Amino acid sequence: MTPEQTQADLLPGFLAISSVLTGFSEHALRGTGQTELYLATACEMVGDDSMRMMLGAFSACDIGDDTEAMGRHMRLCILSHARFGPLARNLIKLWYIGTWHCMPRDWHEAFGGNPADRDHIPSPTSYTEGLLWPAIGANPPGAKPFGYGMWANPPRVTRA
Amino acid sequence: MSLHRITDLAGLHRHLHAAMQLEHATIPPYLTALYSIMPGTNTEAFDIIRAVAVEEMLHLTLVGNLLNAVGGTPDLTVHGFVASYPAMLPDGEEDFAVDCQRFSPEAISTFLRIERPADLDHGEKGGRTITRKKARGTVKAGHVGPETEEHFFSIGEFYKAIEDGLDRLHADMGEALFCGNPASQIGPEYYYSGGGGLIAVTDLASAKAALDLIAEQGEGVTDTIFDEDGEIAHYYRFQQLLLGRYYRAGDARDKPTGGPVPVDWKAVYPIKTNARLDDFTKGSDLREAALEFNSTYAIFLARLTCAFQGAPEEFIPAVGDMFHIKELFHRLMRQSIRGTEGLNGAPTFEIDRLKDDPE
Numbered sequence: 241m242t243p244e245q246t247q248a249d250l251l252p253g254f255l256a257i258s259s260v261l262t263g264f265s266e267h268a269l270r271g272t273g274q275t276e277l278y279l280a281t282a283c284e285m286v287g288d289d290s291m292r293m294m295l296g297a298f299s300a301c302d303i304g305d306d307t308e309a310m311g312r313h314m315r316l317c318i319l320s321h322a323r324f325g326p327l328a329r330n331l332i333k334l335w336y337i338g339t340w341h342c343m344p345r346d347w348h349e350a351f352g353g354n355p356a357d358r359d360h361i362p363s364p365t366s367y368t369e370g371l372l373w374p375a376i377g378a379n380p381p382g383a384k385p386f387g388y389g390m391w392a393n394p395p396r397v398t399r400a
Numbered sequence: 401m402s403l404h405r406i407t408d409l410a411g412l413h414r415h416l417h418a419a420m421q422l423e424h425a426t427i428p429p430y431l432t433a434l435y436s437i438m439p440g441t442n443t444e445a446f447d448i449i450r451a452v453a454v455e456e457m458l459h460l461t462l463v464g465n466l467l468n469a470v471g472g473t474p475d476l477t478v479h480g481f482v483a484s485y486p487a488m489l490p491d492g493e494e495d496f497a498v499d500c501q502r503f504s505p506e507a508i509s510t511f512l513r514i515e516r517p518a519d520l521d522h523g524e525k526g527g528r529t530i531t532r533k534k535a536r537g538t539v540k541a542g543h544v545g546p547e548t549e550e551h552f553f554s555i556g557e558f559y560k561a562i563e564d565g566l567d568r569l570h571a572d573m574g575e576a577l578f579c580g581n582p583a584s585q586i587g588p589e590y591y592y593s594g595g596g597g598l599i600a601v602t603d604l605a606s607a608k609a610a611l612d613l614i615a616e617q618g619e620g621v622t623d624t625i626f627d628e629d630g631e632i633a634h635y636y637r638f639q640q641l642l643l644g645r646y647y648r649a650g651d652a653r654d655k656p657t658g659g660p661v662p663v664d665w666k667a668v669y670p671i672k673t674n675a676r677l678d679d680f681t682k683g684s685d686l687r688e689a690a691l692e693f694n695s696t697y698a699i700f701l702a703r704l705t706c707a708f709q710g711a712p713e714e715f716i717p718a719v720g721d722m723f724h725i726k727e728l729f730h731r732l733m734r735q736s737i738r739g740t741e742g743l744n745g746a747p748t749f750e751i752d753r754l755k756d757d758p759e
Binding site: 265364365384388389 | 438439440592685686689716717719720722723724727730731732734735736
């Protein structure tokens with residue numbers, strides 16, 4: 241499979257885990273326009289195999305709508321896991337602030353991935369589309385302007 | 401008596417209402433194409449469409465000022481004000497329909513027809529206006545009269561009929577024609593970030609200045625590419641996107657010789673053309689988002705109406721609404737429609753449906 245095919249295949253799982261990790265609906269995540277880019281970024285830095293294994297572990301139990309069970313599952317099988325935990329935390333940061341942080345050195349030593357992994361911002365829209373802004377009910381400073389004189393009014397933030 | 405002449409004040413009001421509908425009818429298609437461009441790509445095309453869309457908003461406001469000046473009451477909330485797409489334009493051009501579609505050569509070709517100069521293909525049409533019975537069910541974007549209608553080949557000719565009517569009524573009534581409350585005029589301080597400026601209409605001279613600005617910015621009634629201030633008419637601005645080259649001063653029509661206009665037709669969200677609420681599964685997030693868009697748009701039109709009906713300061717939050725609407729556009733256009741082969745959602749602009757068929 242080409243990288244594009246691999247990623248298209250991983251996309252539904254990536255959206256599902258991202259929704260649980262961030263607390264935003266899949267609809268809201270798609271609405272940022274960053275989904276494919278973030279999946280590609282993460283896969284490029286940690287390798288497709290780590291991503292595929294984490295998504296496999298995530299969907300291993302059929303939890304349905306039980307949020308408490310999902311919380312337990314995430315803590316036990318993903319966030320406490322030596323390989324998946326740092327990746328999951330990186331995804332939370334990526335969605336919220338629009339920056340990919342270099343994975344810890346010992347993670348790369350243990351699990352491989354891209355030797356060129358580095359801190360970076362995947363695209364100029366990653367900052368403006370960060371979940372941080374709707375989470376705190378503010379417009380991203382310096383972006384998404386609301387027009388002359390509107391600073392005097394409360395921010396109007398799209399939250400799906 | 402000719403049916404297409406404006407002979408009384410009520411006729412002038414009707415025409416100006418239709419002109420507001422007409423100006424508005426261009427905005428959903430322009431914005432749909434504009435916001436379907438993926439952010440950061442097609443920056444020059446984005447700027448061209450954005451500038452034209454903002455000027456259509458200026459024209460809408462200028463017509464609102466005109467209607468207020470002659471004692472009419474602008475109302476953007478009346479049933480049928482927002483066109484149902486695909487739409488025929490309210491000035492009766494019926495040789496083409498306007499779609500809300502993604503940025504594409506087809507979209508730009510439609511925009512060229514909207515902005516076409518009055519004399520283009522004139523021989524083919526054989527006259528300035530054609531008057532005929534309305535074919536039922538074909539004209540969805542609003543009409544000038546109930547039974548027999550005027551049909552204009554271009555928007556420029558429609559405005560020429562309004563100007564003629566204004567002259568006739570002014571000859572009869574004198575300055576009494578301008579009986580509206582001057583405090584209702586939306587002044588230049590409320591318009592920014594676009595070409596031209598707002599004109600408060602209080603007499604014949606300012607009324608004509610407003611009409612001239614609309615005509616000049618649009619298709620250019622004098623059929624020149626640039627106006628006297630060096631601003632390029634909408635028709636030629638759009639044509640640059642299809643021809644892939646900028647116009648320069650001194651260029652002949654259809655033969656721009658300036659630098660290239662880079663266009664990437666693929667860097668676009670694959671939205672459904674003329675999307676409808678019924679394209680989105682009931683209860684889905686996409687449908688909810690489309691409904692939220694429509695109700696936000698309805699609130700925006702109500703706010704504009706309020707601004708036109710004596711509270712010009714409402715224009716500031718109304719402009720704020722437009723920025724918010726941009727966010728809602730993007731959110732919809734990034735969602736795929738279940739059950740389609742790779743088509744994404746888009747605003748449906750079914751504003752009347754909010755009242756007729758609330759969910």
